[in-house]
Amino acid sequence: MQNTFTCPPNRGSEWKHESPDFSRGESQRTIGDRSLQVSKRADAWEGTVALSQRSWDVRDYREGDEISILKLFRKVFGQHRSLEHWRWKFEQNPAGRQITVAVTREGAVIGHFAGLPVVATTPVKSFVMTQGIDHMVDPEWQRLGIYREMAQSYFRTYVWNRVAAAWYAFPDQPVYEIEAKAFGPSSLHPVPLLNCDLSESESWSRSSHDLQLCRIDNVERIDKSLDELWNLCRSELALATKRDSRYLNWRYADRPDIKYRFLVARSRSSGRPLGLAVLRFGWFDQPVAPLVDWLVPSNERDVARALIASCHSLASERKLKAMQASFPTYSPQYRFLVSVGYQPIASRCLITAHWPEDSELVKPMKENWYYTMGDSDMY
Numbered sequence: 585m586q587n588t589f590t591c592p593p594n595r596g597s598e599w600k601h602e603s604p605d606f607s608r609g610e611s612q613r614t615i616g617d618r619s620l621q622v623s624k625r626a627d628a629w630e631g632t633v634a635l636s637q638r639s640w641d642v643r644d645y646r647e648g649d650e651i652s653i654l655k656l657f658r659k660v661f662g663q664h665r666s667l668e669h670w671r672w673k674f675e676q677n678p679a680g681r682q683i684t685v686a687v688t689r690e691g692a693v694i695g696h697f698a699g700l701p702v703v704a705t706t707p708v709k710s711f712v713m714t715q716g717i718d719h720m721v722d723p724e725w726q727r728l729g730i731y732r733e734m735a736q737s738y739f740r741t742y743v744w745n746r747v748a749a750a751w752y753a754f755p756d757q758p759v760y761e762i763e764a765k766a767f768g769p770s771s772l773h774p775v776p777l778l779n780c781d782l783s784e785s786e787s788w789s790r791s792s793h794d795l796q797l798c799r800i801d802n803v804e805r806i807d808k809s810l811d812e813l814w815n816l817c818r819s820e821l822a823l824a825t826k827r828d829s830r831y832l833n834w835r836y837a838d839r840p841d842i843k844y845r846f847l848v849a850r851s852r853s854s855g856r857p858l859g860l861a862v863l864r865f866g867w868f869d870q871p872v873a874p875l876v877d878w879l880v881p882s883n884e885r886d887v888a889r890a891l892i893a894s895c896h897s898l899a900s901e902r903k904l905k906a907m908q909a910s911f912p913t914y915s916p917q918y919r920f921l922v923s924v925g926y927q928p929i930a931s932r933c934l935i936t937a938h939w940p941e942d943s944e945l946v947k948p949m950k951e952n953w954y955y956t957m958g959d960s961d962m963y
């Protein structure tokens with residue numbers, strides 16, 4: 585299984601899909617049993633094929649498309665995605681829905697280019713940022729410029745007009761190369777992947793002081809008292825997804841197909857939330873526990889140690905071999921995990937980004953954007 589944030593693993597054989605060479609002038613192609621003849625001039629790659637010459641169009645999502653979208657998902661990625669998952673992700677997202685599709689004249693969805701928006705904040709301002717997800721074109725319709733045209737339409741509708749102040753994705757290198765040809769995003773940096781082998785004894789010990797200070801609650805859903813913790817952390821984060829209780833419950837507790845655990849550190853004396861870790865047990869076929877989210881003020885080192893120790897205990901109880909996490913290398917969270925024995929391992933993912941002209945987020949995204957595994961829909 586590949587370790588990539590953006591697309592489901594096991595992409596199947598689409599990379600081996602043989603596509604005709606349209607690089608030289610006029611040609612014709614029969615697609616599937618539709619006997620569709622596509623006039624293909626060199627300039628078709630620029631997205632200038634006249635609509636009358638082709639059998640597909642690009643438009644925004646319409647109610648009911650989801651049935652055809654899920655069929656396409658299965659065909660392209662070889663994986664079943666439930667309607668329940670789709671509704672959670674695209675209908676119940678508190679930050680909205682962004683879906684561009686390509687359809688045949690008969691109305692079947694043959695291409696999909698979605699964004700998963702989130703509200704993001706700096707210490708003083710809120711924005712919408714959006715994650716590129718589920719980019720797919722039916723194998724029988726690939727290499728006709730559909731992806732590029734969906735991207736143009738998507739960015740026109742959701743990014744260039746500043747609905748979102750930034751777009752980002754977590755592709756692996758081969759996917760990035762196609763993105764680069766189709767719409768030219770910037771590559772920011774490789775996504776760091778930290779690993780802690782749970783079979784090795786911890787190089788740091790859990791002091792009784794850590795545990796006297798706070799208790800750790802292990803819950804499936806968080807309450808509004810966690811907003812206080814978010815407000816405390818927000819002032820330290822130059823740019824981050826707004827991790828309030830509404831977002832966190834939607835992202836983790838409401839997701840129908842995966843059970844996450846919230847570990848909440850609370851003051852023993854006041855019950856005040858001091859820190860939060862969110863864990864997933866297993867990732868596809870890998871016996872690892874991804875630390876998908878983390879909110880601990882940087883001066884609360886004892887709380888961080890108590891939380892991470894509880895994460896290790898829970899993962900070990902479930903016989904998982906390692907904990908894994910992704911934080912940017914410039915973040916105190918990355919340095920903290922390294923200080924307690926986590927080691928960087930090879931990651932295949934990059935972060936790519938695209939902004940409206942003069943977006944205020946270019947610099948913070950490049951220099952101090954706080955993200956975790958949970959900022960990718962792959963986790």
Ligand SMILES: CC(C)(COP(=O)(O)OP(=O)(O)OC[C@H]1O[C@@H](n2cnc3c(N)ncnc32)[C@H](O)[C@@H]1OP(=O)(O)O)[C@@H](O)C(=O)NCCC(=O)NCCS
Nearest residue numbers: 591598629719720721726727728729730731732762765766
């Ligand atoms: C990636 C994908 C969406 C591309 O769709 P598409 O409609 O065939 O792409 P387009 O025809 O618009 O091509 C856009 C550019 O990418 C290039 N490209 C497309 N597929 C490519 C491939 N497999 N390898 C190399 N380049 C490719 C095209 O040549 C074109 O560039 P050019 O004009 O400079 O030649 C499609 O192959 C797909 O669905 N793949 C499986 C799912 C997947 O991996 N999705 C991406 C991550 S979620």
